Amino acid sequence: ETGVTQTPRHLVMGMTNKKSLKCEQHLGHNAMYWYKQSAKKPLELMFVYSLEERVENNSVPSRFSPECPNSSHLFLHLHTLQPEDSALYLCASSQDRVIYGYTFGSGTRLTVV
Amino acid sequence: TQLLEQSPQFLSIQEGENLTVYCNSSSVFSSLQWYRQEPGEGPVLLVTVVTGGEVKKLKRLTFQFGDARKDSSLHITAAQPGDTGLYLCAGAEGYQKVTFGIGTKLQVIP
Numbered sequence: 015e016t017g018v019t020q021t022p023r024h025l026v027m028g029m030t031n032k033k034s035l036k037c038e039q040h041l042g043h044n045a046m047y048w049y050k051q052s053a054k055k056p057l058e059l060m061f062v063y064s065l066e067e068r069v070e071n072n073s074v075p076s077r078f079s080p081e082c083p084n085s086s087h088l089f090l091h092l093h094t095l096q097p098e099d100s101a102l103y104l105c106a107s108s109q110d111r112v113i114y115g116y117t118f119g120s121g122t123r124l125t126v127v
Numbered sequence: 128t129q130l131l132e133q134s135p136q137f138l139s140i141q142e143g144e145n146l147t148v149y150c151n152s153s154s155v156f157s158s159l160q161w162y163r164q165e166p167g168e169g170p171v172l173l174v175t176v177v178t179g180g181e182v183k184k185l186k187r188l189t190f191q192f193g194d195a196r197k198d199s200s201l202h203i204t205a206a207q208p209g210d211t212g213l214y215l216c217a218g219a220e221g222y223q224k225v226t227f228g229i230g231t232k233l234q235v236i237p
């Protein structure tokens with residue numbers, strides 16, 4: 015399998031649940047990202063990992079917790095989310111300099127009820 | 128405030144027509160990226176332009192980076208239904224900060 019793979023594709027969770035989103039890249043890239051995409055808003059960068067170290071956390075609430083165990087895998091752990099957290103969560107990867115562009119996964123459509 | 132303004136936000140055209148979408152900012156970018164996103168999928172990188180005034184062609188798509196590296200345009204010739212999707216531009220400042228526009232939603236009617 016090639017590219018960036020995200021699972022699950024769809025997730026419905028209650029506000030008291032704990033769930034995790036998974037991302038795997040098979041491109042040999044050394045940086046991985048979590049983005050949030052909501053209707054009528056630009057993509058919002060949530061977290062950046064470079065060489066498995068978190069290098070950026072854009073004021074994301076603590077109910078979102080990222081984990082990067084190695085350069086190929088990225089997780090987003092979710093707990094006690096709010097309905098306004100419903101969105102498309104996109105994982106992306108890049109090699110070195112992001113100025114040349116990202117490779118995105120297909121995303122996880124999250125609905126919080 | 129939208130740092131990268133895309134226009135128009137919506138566009139519905141007939142198959143075979145030409146169209147241009149724009150991406151404008153007051154910021155200078157190291158590069159400008161264009162993506163296409165289809166419903167239920169992630170954005171797919173179409174092209175990256177790096178040099179001011181640069182023009183790149185991808186089949187029927189022509190991308191231009193402004194001379195001052197603050198704006199870009201995407202022109203599609205003889206649009207096809209397969210061109211339908213959300214077109215996103217993204218500007219990179221330095222080597223790590225990337226700002227996305229809201230996108231232009233294109234519908235090509237057969």
